[in-house]
Amino acid sequence: MASEKITSSGNKRIAMLKVLNPFHIWALGVGIVLVGEFMGWNFTVGKGGAYASLIACWVIGLLYTCVAMIDSEVTSTVAAAGGQYTQAKHIIGPLMAFNVGLYLVMAYTMLCAADALVVGDLMKSGAEVMGYANLDTKPFVVLTVAFLAWLNYRGVFATLTLNLVITFLAFMSLIVLFFAVDPLHQGVVLQHQALLTDLPYGWIGVIAALQFGMWYYLGIEGTCQAAEEVRSAGRSIPLGTMGGMMTLLVAATITWFVATGLMPWQYLGQAVTPMYDAATLLGSSQLQLMLFVATAFAAIASANGCINDASRAWFSPARDRYMPVFFGAIHPKYRTPYRSVLFLVPIAISFAFTGLLDQVITFSILSGLLGYTFMTFNMIKFRKMWPLGSIHRGYIHPFHPIPAITLLTLCCATYFATFLGYGASLLSIMAFYILASIWFVLRRYKYVKRADQFTMPWPRPKGY
Amino acid sequence: MKKNYTPPSQGIFGQIFDTVLVLVLVYASLMVPLLFKAEAKAEAAAAAAVETVKATWESLGQNAIQQAQWIKLGYDPEKAATLINSRFDYTIDPLMLIITIVVVIGYFLFMLKVSDKQYREVIAEKFDN
Structure with a gap:
């Protein structure tokens, strides 16, 4: 278990603890995402109808399968905190790395804010059922973020062990709900034949649905953030990530099947907690309670994983001076990026309190999408600069370059989907990243030690 | 052999300034789309208000099972009309x-x-x- 590392310029660094196994990686990836099966995925129904949502679920599932394949190869080879940020630093260059770091911080911090809002809304719904109307959600939002930040401050092992338990319980609740609706006998509980309609917007609605289809899986790539803290990155990252994708494909399909068999698509398309609503429709107080707890667990697990990932994504560029170096510190006792953890607490809370949930979600989705676009040329360059056999890879993904080309094609389709309905947000968020890039080139890059940006024990890349 | 680049060190005020600048950019990019959306939302609300007058399940195109599910969810035709008539414009x-x-x-x-x-x-x- 390494405790110190030495940079090329001779400085000693305190390293993070290597304590995680493949189950923790599964819990980190699925934990962040599973809340998307309890809420958020259903906005695909609003954008294109129920069938469009199912098509988006599978098409975006293909996009994320490509992401998981590419990530597994590169991360098992570049095993360092920061995940895709560190990959970009070693393969594309500093400006790309800076942007990837920002994508990750924004995607996870905003997702954390949305999760905390769900916890607050859920408490309000629960209070209404018990006869207490107009419960103030704000204290629950603050408490959720503050408690999870404290947990993250104290250590990664306890943080992700909690995620493992509550994520598993939340996933099992979906399985129980699936069997509770008597899935083999149509018309008894499920009413697909009466509730499923044609595509209300035609095929353009199917493309538009791809945007929120990302909610089925958004964040699975966060497994890479733990690369520096797993005992065996070459084994744990591919196992945890691929296992996570399989879990999510099953959960997403179950979720769609149950919800669309119970609710009219116009309701489902804007519901805040659709799975809790599904349990309410079944008229069973036990199921209602189970889904209440499971939705809360899923949101807490997601917020927990997001704080874990966002703090590492903020810490790593700070350690390399891309961001203010103050945030690049590791706690001497707990070995966590504690300053980054604390810094992101008020920011996540303030995002939650803006009241701009759809803007916050769109920012999160688009930041993720920009990151997936980066992965396509990152993968192509990685294989070109260090061909197979030239360096040790923990995992080699099959059929290269088909996954990279497929991923780029699906990313383009999802940009178009975002343009349909959220074009102003798309341009505004692009303006943010363009201004931040110019700021980095003109101001921040002068603080970066050039040779320290390449820390892997690899030969000189081909073409450089 | 060319000498390695030695970057300047940044003071605490410079670090605070840079951190605040990033946050300002983020909040600005969250707020700007609202300027575009405010007008569109007002138009949509006005159109929906006209359409919700005297809505019935039949006029909303809901079959018997859909009606039953809406009622279980706590919606009457007038309340449901807001959701049913709310549509994206994909022009x-x-x-x-x-x-x-x-x-x-x-x-x-x-x-x-x-x-x-x-x-x-x-x-x-x-x-x-």
């Missing part, structure tokens, strides 16, 4: 589409070009010195 403005494509592609081209130049500096210091 494509070609100019906006072209601007968006140019911005996204231009952003990635700019980033790849500048990154490549910076990466060559990194590799030169790492492997030549």
Whole structure:
């Protein structure tokens, strides 16, 4: 278990603890995402109808399968905190790395804010059922973020062990709900034949649905953030990530099947907690309670994983001076990026309190999408600069370059989907990243030690 | 052998300024789309208000099972009409589409070009010195 590392310029660094196994990686990836099966995925129904949502679920599932394949190869080879940020630093260059770091911080911090809002809304719904109307959600939002930040401050092992338990319980609740609706006998509980309609917007609605289809899986790539803290990155990252994708494909399909068999698509398309609503429709107080707890667990697990990932994504560029170096510190006792953890607490809370949930979600989705676009040329360059056999890879993904080309094609389709309905947000968020890039080139890059940006024990890349 | 680049160290006020600047940019990009949306939302609300008058399940095109589910969810026809009549407008403005494509592609081209130049500096210091 390494405790110190030495940079090329001779400085000693305190390293993070290597304590995680493949189950923790599964819990980190699925934990962040599973809340998307309890809420958020259903906005695909609003954008294109129920069938469009199912098509988006599978098409975006293909996009994320490509992401998981590419990530597994590169991360098992570049095993360092920061995940895709560190990959970009070693393969594309500093400006790309800076942007990837920002994508990750924004995607996870905003997702954390949305999760905390769900916890607050859920408490309000629960209070209404018990006869207490107009419960103030704000204290629950603050408490959720503050408690999870404290947990993250104290250590990664306890943080992700909690995620493992509550994520598993939340996933099992979906399985129980699936069997509770008597899935083999149509018309008894499920009413697909009466509730499923044609595509209300035609095929353009199917493309538009791809945007929120990302909610089925958004964040699975966060497994890479733990690369520096797993005992065996070459084994744990591919196992945890691929296992996570399989879990999510099953959960997403179950979720769609149950919800669309119970609710009219116009309701489902804007519901805040659709799975809790599904349990309410079944008229069973036990199921209602189970889904209440499971939705809360899923949101807490997601917020927990997001704080874990966002703090590492903020810490790593700070350690390399891309961001203010103050945030690049590791706690001497707990070995966590504690300053980054604390810094992101008020920011996540303030995002939650803006009241701009759809803007916050769109920012999160688009930041993720920009990151997936980066992965396509990152993968192509990685294989070109260090061909197979030239360096040790923990995992080699099959059929290269088909996954990279497929991923780029699906990313383009999802940009178009975002343009349909959220074009102003798309341009505004692009303006943010363009201004931040110019700021980095003109101001921040002068603080970066050039040779320290390449820390892997690899030969000189081909073409450089 | 070329000497390695030694960066200046940044003071605490510079670090605070840079951190605040990033946050200001983020909040600005969250707020700007609201300027575009405010007008559209007001128009949509006015249109929906007209359509919700005297709504019935039949006029909303809901079959018997859909009606039953709406009622279980706590909705009557007038309340449900707001959701049922709320529709996305997928009319494509070609100019906006072209601007968006140019911005996204231009952003990635700019980033790849500048990154490549910076990466060559990194590799030169790492492997030549």
